[in-house]
Amino acid sequence: MFSIMHPTWRSVPELLFVFIAGYIFGGLYLRTKSLYLPIWVHGVNNTMLVAVYPYLIK
Structure with a gap:
């Protein structure tokens, strides 16, 4: 999803990559029973991906 x-x-x-990230976020939710950690990890x-990675690839 x-x-x-x-x-x-x-x-x-x-x-x-997006599928695996979703799987990890889902696992974090199941483990903590809270959306706070998956939302925080998604933001990080x-x-x-937007502010750091593009400057590492030249």
């Missing part, structure tokens, strides 16, 4: 809600992927590796992940 998580990967379906993120249609910005442009390749199979990106789709796989997005920050890294």
